[in-house]
Amino acid sequence: MKRIVILISGRGSNMQALVKSNIAQVEIVAVISNQSDAAGLAWAAEHGLATEALNHRDYEGRDAFDRALMERIDTYQPDLVVLAGFMRILTPVFCTHYVGRLINIHPSLLPAFPGLHTHQRALESGCRVAGCTIHFVTAELDCGPIIAQGVVPVLDGDTAEILAQRVLRIEHQLLPQAVADFVAGNLVIQGNRVNRLEAGITDGLVCLKN
Ligand code: GAR
Secondary structure (H helix, E strand, O other): OEEEEEEEOOOOHHHHHHHHOOOOOEEEEEEEEOOOOOHHHHHHHHOOOOEEEOOHHHOOOHHHHHHHHHHHHHHOOOOEEEEOOOOOOOOHHHHHHOOOOEEEEEOOOOOOOOOOOHHHHHHHOOOOEEEEEEEEOOOOOOOOOEEEEEEEEOOOOOOHHHHHHHHHHHHHHHHHHHHHHHHOOOEEEEOOEEEEOOOOOOOOEEEOOO
16 A cells, blocks of 8 residues: 655645545545645545645744654655645755655646746747646756656637646646556656656656647
8 A cells, every 4th residue: 555645735626636536555644735724625624534734834934844844744654745736845855855755746848837827828938738747856846757748739719727727637637647657666767757667557648639
């Protein structure tokens, strides 16, 4: 059984997709948020999961918060920590502590558009495709070995909100698949590349046609 801690900051729809996917040999041991009023936290509690809130504003700085967060996470002895809409920049100490067992979902086709406002920036750049990336986390923001990417078309008339909805649909497919590949021990990090020991569930790419 692999133990997974999920970190969220808000709605938690990716966390829900992961929970509902019921991956074999996976136990979601806790959902932790830096926002006590995160909607996703209430959903997780209603579904019988252990939940915790650690408000980053209660700590003196990034280092203190990350240390406290690490302490809480480690009580669950996770094999994998999933950042599913966790809107905090993490310190190098945190990233190093969980190296190889910390993954993030980001709503762009990295290395394009790290950071915020990814959909607006994709539209302004005239991109014909957009999407999401699941990657192992390193100390550099939104970098790190890419596990899987989901691609969607950018359509005429798209707004950032419409594009975000389309990308979210593929996020919900891709995250459980990437986690299943991790849990199966199928992912091998070689430099900045992730190779698969066997043909994976996705081979790292999912395309949404409409
Ligand atoms: C998702 O689109 C996720 O990719 C993004 O936040 C959203 C969270 O939605 N993450 C980031 O921007 C991280 N840099 P959710 O709470 O409904 O899963």
